[in-house]
């Protein structure tokens with residue numbers, strides 16, 4: 001079975017961030033947000049991420065830094081066999097894990 005490895009920043013405001021690694025089963029067309037949903041469902045429901053529209057690039061709540069570049073988790077496709085670094089946006093107050101303040 002193909003997988004995607006995600007290395008995700010974990011922690012919350014006031015704490016030292018850490019990096020957690022997850023291996024997610026790959027399926028055709030899955031987005032990085034889909035991979036994060038899989039982690040929340042199967043490994044750790046406490047993994048925080050913002051989202052609303054889930055696929056339309058409309059809400060922009062799922063913005064994050066992916067391999068060093070800003071993008072929307074719901075529109076970036078996962079690649080089978082790849083390893084991806086996912087971090088919260090910079091320049092916004094950090095709340096928890098991948099969630100930053102929208103204010």
Ligand code: FES
Pocket residue numbers: 050051052053054055056057058059060061062063072073074075
């Ligand atoms: S969840 Fe709305 S743009 Fe990604």
